[in-house]
Amino acid sequence: MDDLITEKILNQLNQCILEGNEIGAVETSKKLVDNNIDLQYAIDTICNKCMKLLGRLYEEREIFIPELLLSAHAANSAINFLREHHKQYVSQRHSKIVVGVVSGDFHDIGKNIVKMMLELSGYDVHDIGTNNSAEDFLRKAEEVDANIVGVSALMTTSMDNMIDVVNIFLEKRNKTNVIIGGAPVTQEFADEIGAHGYAEDASKAVDLVEHMENKEDRYYSKRKVKYSSYERVMKTLEHDTPDMVPTAPPFQGYWALNEAHVSVPTSINHPILAAKKQFKISNKCGFDMFEACWDWLAAVDVIGGHVRVERKGNPVTMEPLVKDQGDIDSLWDYDLMSNKRLRASILTAKKMMELNKGENFLYATLAMPFTLAAEIRGTQNLLMDIFCNRPLVFELLDFCTDFKIECSKIMIEEGIDSIMYCDPVASGDLISPEVYEEFALPSSKELMRKHDKEMVCSGIHICGNILDRIELLNELSTDIVSIDSHVNLSDARKILNDDIILMGNVCTMEILYASHSNVVRQQARSNIKQMGLENYILASGCDIAVDTPIQNVRTLTSTPKEFLK
Numbered sequence: 341m342d343d344l345i346t347e348k349i350l351n352q353l354n355q356c357i358l359e360g361n362e363i364g365a366v367e368t369s370k371k372l373v374d375n376n377i378d379l380q381y382a383i384d385t386i387c388n389k390c391m392k393l394l395g396r397l398y399e400e401r402e403i404f405i406p407e408l409l410l411s412a413h414a415a416n417s418a419i420n421f422l423r424e425h426h427k428q429y430v431s432q433r434h435s436k437i438v439v440g441v442v443s444g445d446f447h448d449i450g451k452n453i454v455k456m457m458l459e460l461s462g463y464d465v466h467d468i469g470t471n472n473s474a475e476d477f478l479r480k481a482e483e484v485d486a487n488i489v490g491v492s493a494l495m496t497t498s499m500d501n502m503i504d505v506v507n508i509f510l511e512k513r514n515k516t517n518v519i520i521g522g523a524p525v526t527q528e529f530a531d532e533i534g535a536h537g538y539a540e541d542a543s544k545a546v547d548l549v550e551h552m553e554n555k556e557d558r559y560y561s562k563r564k565v566k567y568s569s570y571e572r573v574m575k576t577l578e579h580d581t582p583d584m585v586p587t588a589p590p591f592q593g594y595w596a597l598n599e600a601h602v603s604v605p606t607s608i609n610h611p612i613l614a615a616k617k618q619f620k621i622s623n624k625c626g627f628d629m630f631e632a633c634w635d636w637l638a639a640v641d642v643i644g645g646h647v648r649v650e651r652k653g654n655p656v657t658m659e660p661l662v663k664d665q666g667d668i669d670s671l672w673d674y675d676l677m678s679n680k681r682l683r684a685s686i687l688t689a690k691k692m693m694e695l696n697k698g699e700n701f702l703y704a705t706l707a708m709p710f711t712l713a714a715e716i717r718g719t720q721n722l723l724m725d726i727f728c729n730r731p732l733v734f735e736l737l738d739f740c741t742d743f744k745i746e747c748s749k750i751m752i753e754e755g756i757d758s759i760m761y762c763d764p765v766a767s768g769d770l771i772s773p774e775v776y777e778e779f780a781l782p783s784s785k786e787l788m789r790k791h792d793k794e795m796v797c798s799g800i801h802i803c804g805n806i807l808d809r810i811e812l813l814n815e816l817s818t819d820i821v822s823i824d825s826h827v828n829l830s831d832a833r834k835i836l837n838d839d840i841i842l843m844g845n846v847c848t849m850e851i852l853y854a855s856h857s858n859v860v861r862q863q864a865r866s867n868i869k870q871m872g873l874e875n876y877i878l879a880s881g882c883d884i885a886v887d888t889p890i891q892n893v894r895t896l897t898s899t900p901k902e903f904l905k
């Protein structure tokens with residue numbers, strides 16, 4: 341067939357496509373078939389030349405979405421017709437691409453255009469529609485063995501969900517390139533979250549994919565997750581360099597129960613259910629280490645105190661159990677294992693350890709003797725006793741220390757990885773460093789001395805600004821010190837012994853609870869940059885508050901991936 345005739349018919353076809361004339365495009369395609377024109381050449385010409393021209397016209401605002409859509413439909417019909425008559429047609433493209441819109445977002449016009457342009461350029465595209473979780477993208481990519489995933493978002497609120505998509509591929513399917521786009525997305529954002537590519541419109545998306553296909557290696561992520569969560573934490577505890585900074589809540593129990601719609605009373609009555617739900621949420625959030633035993637006030641219940649259990653959030657001790665020094669003797673009659681709450685909390689921890697299969701690093705939260713003493717005596721009473729009734733305080737602390745040693749032994753016997761001792765009443769906002777040194781420190785020391793360090797590691801969390809007493813914590817020979825947002829990380833680092841791991845300290849209320857996830861990310865990044873990879877665990881400054889958005893928690897746990905070695 342004469343080259344001139346071929347070019348003439350192809351030009352006609354191009355014209356029909358540019359005009360969005362679907363009927364004309366199909367009729368002209370028939371002419372190509374009737375004239376025995378090389379259909380492979382014809383399809384490739386439409387895919388390459390015509391689509392590029394359309395893209396350029398759209399970019400230069402010479403045509404808009406409706407014209408683009410009409411042209412794309414015309415091209416699609418022509419190509420489908422030609423392919424039917426040329427069964428042996430082989431696309432020159434190799435990439436398999438999954439495209440979709442992230443969760444929370446139903447805007448799909450942009451994604452549809454990207455999909456059409458890619459298809460018309462000869463790619464094998466699989467569209468998963470709108471409102472897709474990271475798992476949805478992964479599932480489809482695995483099903484079709486995609487090497488590129490295109491993620492679209494049109495709202496600033498849904499943009500952050502792209503982070504989950506990037507991270508899930510990083511962890512579970514590192515050979516797939518994740519490219520992102522949509523009006524609020526920028527190259528800077530793509531770089532920040534570790535996406536492999538970004539394009540501002542559909543024709544640039546085609547260029548990007550072409551480029552990736554040609555230079556595959558360059559785009560494959562160099563970042564690799566090397567360790568499981570448990571191994572990552574162990575690397576940190578051994579003062580070795582992990583692949584990335586591990587993350588911890590440090591206390592997520594009540595928040596996660598609430599997220600799972602399990603009330604606190606239900607969690608006590610149904611420990612196995614509590615374990616399953618707690619594990620699901622805490623694991624899904626991506627923490628490397630988390631609480632498997634969070635009912636730190638079960639201890640007060642064991643010795644007969646009245647702890648009010650709210651539907652959500654931390655329980656509260658209602659009435660002081662020790663009204664005067666004479667009441668202390670009767671405390672010793674406790675029977676640890678006959679207490680329903682304590683048994684429930686142990687059962688929960690055991691079930692969580694079983695579900696965990698050694699993947700994450702699990703710990704139990706127990707109160708330090710000083711805080712337990714305050715719960716038993718009433719915090720205000722104890723704080724006054726320190727000055728007015730010192731013998732009562734010492735006698736009570738003796739009991740609390742012995743009792744806590746027993747509690748700690750039980751958890752260690754059950755096989756927990758670590759114990760996190762919390763001491764909120766020793767807060768820098770409640771007592772002076774002198775009072776801490778004289779009353780809280782000796783009982784903590786005694787407890788830590790009895791804690792079997794060979795078997796299980798330990799952490800300490802004291803709320804508030806404790807910079808003026810943090811040096812004393814060096815005497816406790818603990819593995820981890822968890823600090824809250826009132827203490828500057830670098831200041832704490834300078835004072836603490838080198839062999840202590842620092843954990844903290846993203847502000848729980850202003851940032852995690854009340855800010856946008858971008859603020860959480862900024863804070864998490866700043867902490868990692870300040871502390872580096874070693875001897876540091878990124879965490880919230882204290883309990884994750886009930887109703888903290890799960891997206892913020894996920895942002896906290898996913899930020900270290902940006903710094904993967």
Ligand code: B12
Nearest residue numbers: 445446447448449450490491492495496521522523541542
């Ligand atoms: C059309 C539209 C709608 C339609 C959506 C119809 C549909 N099926 O998509 C309807 C009316 C349903 C709608 C609903 C809503 N909308 Co609306 N919507 C728009 C509007 C006007 C146009 C968006 C659009 O289609 N643009 C054209 C396409 C072609 O551009 P594009 O998506 O950016 O895609 C191009 C590139 O970005 C790139 N690209 C896109 N995806 C990808 C993917 C990859 C991998 C790559 C490489 C490239 C790439 O290539 C594309 C083609 O060149 C914008 C305003 C605006 N001016 O943008 C608001 C807008 C996006 N909507 C908005 C909002 C708030 C909403 C609603 C919440 C409104 C409400 N109060 O109910 C709901 C959201 C519902 C939900 N949860 O998703 C806001 C978002 C604000 C923000 N920054 O977060 C906007 C910006 C309006 C505004 N100024 O307030 N909306």
